[in-house]
Amino acid sequence: MMMQSGGKVKKMDDNKWFIESVSCSEDSVQSKEEMEKIIPSDLPHGWEETSRISGKGYIHVKLGHLSPYPKHEQVPCLKVLVGEFPSLELSKYDFVSDLTVSWVEDKDMLDLKKTNEKPFKELEEAKRKLEQFKGDIKFFPKELKEVEALLKNVKKELPKFKEVRYLGEKARATVDENGRKRIFSILVNRFSIYGSLVSVANQLDPGSKPIHSISCEKIWQKHEPVRIRDGCNCKACSCHFESEGCSTLKKEGYIHREEVENLLRLIIFRIRGEKPEKEPWVEIMRGSKKIESPKEGMEIKKGDIIKTKNAEIKIKDGLDNEIAIKNNTEVKLSESETEAILEQTMGEIRAKIKKLPKDGLKVRTPQAVCGVRGTIFGLHVEKDVTTITVVEGKVEFSDLKGNKVIVKENPFCICSKEQGLQMPVTVPFNLKEKFERGEGV
Known part of the structure; x- marks a missing residue:
C-alpha cells in the first residue's frame, strides 16, 4: 500500500502502522464538568434548585419557583401535572418541575x-x-x-x-x-432538552394575566377565602380600594410563561455558547517523550501510547487494515515481538481488518482478549466492562482465565470483572448500517 507523506509517496511496510488521519470527533460526549455548566447553579431571581444529578453527557435538576406570598399560597394543582403530589400544607413554591439536558448519541x-x-x-x-x-x-x-x-x-x-x-x-x-x-x-x-419544565412552558399563563394584587388579596382574606390567582373581578369586590388597583402574574412575581421560556433560552444560549476545541487533542507517549499534535503519515512504533480527548485518529498498516481510535480513548501498541497486540485501557475503537498480519492481531483490555480473524468489529472499554460488537466476520473473545466464545456477525458480547465472560447476544437491527454512519457499536 502507498501513503502520501510530506508531498512524497512511500510504500508502507505490511507490519508497521501509520497515522492516516486526525480529526475532531463529532461524537465527543460532554464531560460531567462540561454538563454542569449548561444549567447554572446561580439561577435567575425567583428560582431555587432542590436537587441535581449529573454525569458524562447528561444533567438532571429539580427546580422550584419561589412564591411571592408563601404564607398564603397553597401547593397549587399545577404541581400534580408535573409529577408532584398535592398537599394541604402551605408551600414556599408556586411551581415545581424537573429538567434534563442530555447528549444525543444516535x-x-x-x-x-x-x-x-x-x-x-x-x-x-x-x-x-x-x-x-x-x-x-x-x-x-x-x-x-x-x-x-x-x-x-x-x-x-x-x-x-x-x-x-x-x-x-x-x-x-x-x-x-x-x-x-x-x-x-x-x-x-447534539443535545436534547426535556422534562416537565419544557412540557408545561407554553401551556402556562402569560405574565400579563390579570390577578388580584397581594395587598388586594389581604383585604379579601378578612371576608371570604379567594385564591389570589383565580383571576380578578374587582367590580364585585366591595372592599377593594380603587387607588391600589389590580395586578398581573408578572408584577406580583408569580410563575408565568415568559419567565420559564427565558430560563430555557438561558440554557439554549449556554449550549450554543460552549465552543468546542478548534484543534483535535491527540497525544502520543513514546517512552518519556510526549508527541503532541501528531501528523498524518507518522509511524506508530511499538510501545507508543495513543491518547485522545475530543478527536478521532485512524491508523493503517500496509495490508490496508484500519483501526479508528475514537475520542476519550487510550491504546498502546504492544512491544511483543511474536504478534501484533493493541492494548486498550479505556474508550472505543472500531476496526476493519481485511488481511491479518503474518504474526496475527490481538486486542487486549483489562478484562478480555480479542483474537481477530479478518473482520469488522467495535470494542468499548468502560470501568470494569469490555463490550465487543461484531459487524462482519468473527472474533475469538476470551476472559483472562482463558474461557472463550466465538462472536459472529451482528451480536455483541460482554466481559466484566464481576460477572466474567457472557454469552453473545444478537441485536435486532443492522449493525453494519450504524457502523458505516459512524455511530457507536
Whole structure:
C-alpha cells in the first residue's frame, strides 16, 4: 500500500502502522464538568434548585419557583401535572418541575422522520427473527404476540409527534385539533432538552394575566377565602380600594410563561455558547517523550501510547487494515515481538481488518482478549466492562482465565470483572448500517 507523506509517496511496510488521519470527533460526549455548566447553579431571581444529578453527557435538576406570598399560597394543582403530589400544607413554591439536558448519541434521533421509522424497523427485525424459530421453542409465540402488539401501538402513537420550531430551535411536539402545541423536547446541536419544565412552558399563563394584587388579596382574606390567582373581578369586590388597583402574574412575581421560556433560552444560549476545541487533542507517549499534535503519515512504533480527548485518529498498516481510535480513548501498541497486540485501557475503537498480519492481531483490555480473524468489529472499554460488537466476520473473545466464545456477525458480547465472560447476544437491527454512519457499536 502507498501513503502520501510530506508531498512524497512511500510504500508502507505490511507490519508497521501509520497515522492516516486526525480529526475532531463529532461524537465527543460532554464531560460531567462540561454538563454542569449548561444549567447554572446561580439561577435567575425567583428560582431555587432542590436537587441535581449529573454525569458524562447528561444533567438532571429539580427546580422550584419561589412564591411571592408563601404564607398564603397553597401547593397549587399545577404541581400534580408535573409529577408532584398535592398537599394541604402551605408551600414556599408556586411551581415545581424537573429538567434534563442530555447528549444525543444516535444522530438518527435528531431527525423526526428517522426517529419514527427506527422503532418500526427494529421491531420488524425482532419479529422476523422470532418467526424463524416459530414452533421450535414453546414460549416464542407469546413473545411474538408481544412484539406484534408493540408494533401496532408504535404505529398508532408515533405519527402524533410533529417537528416544530420553539424558542428558535427544532422541537418535538404534539399538536391538537385546535393547533395548540405541547412541547416534549427541544433539540440544540447534539443535545436534547426535556422534562416537565419544557412540557408545561407554553401551556402556562402569560405574565400579563390579570390577578388580584397581594395587598388586594389581604383585604379579601378578612371576608371570604379567594385564591389570589383565580383571576380578578374587582367590580364585585366591595372592599377593594380603587387607588391600589389590580395586578398581573408578572408584577406580583408569580410563575408565568415568559419567565420559564427565558430560563430555557438561558440554557439554549449556554449550549450554543460552549465552543468546542478548534484543534483535535491527540497525544502520543513514546517512552518519556510526549508527541503532541501528531501528523498524518507518522509511524506508530511499538510501545507508543495513543491518547485522545475530543478527536478521532485512524491508523493503517500496509495490508490496508484500519483501526479508528475514537475520542476519550487510550491504546498502546504492544512491544511483543511474536504478534501484533493493541492494548486498550479505556474508550472505543472500531476496526476493519481485511488481511491479518503474518504474526496475527490481538486486542487486549483489562478484562478480555480479542483474537481477530479478518473482520469488522467495535470494542468499548468502560470501568470494569469490555463490550465487543461484531459487524462482519468473527472474533475469538476470551476472559483472562482463558474461557472463550466465538462472536459472529451482528451480536455483541460482554466481559466484566464481576460477572466474567457472557454469552453473545444478537441485536435486532443492522449493525453494519450504524457502523458505516459512524455511530457507536
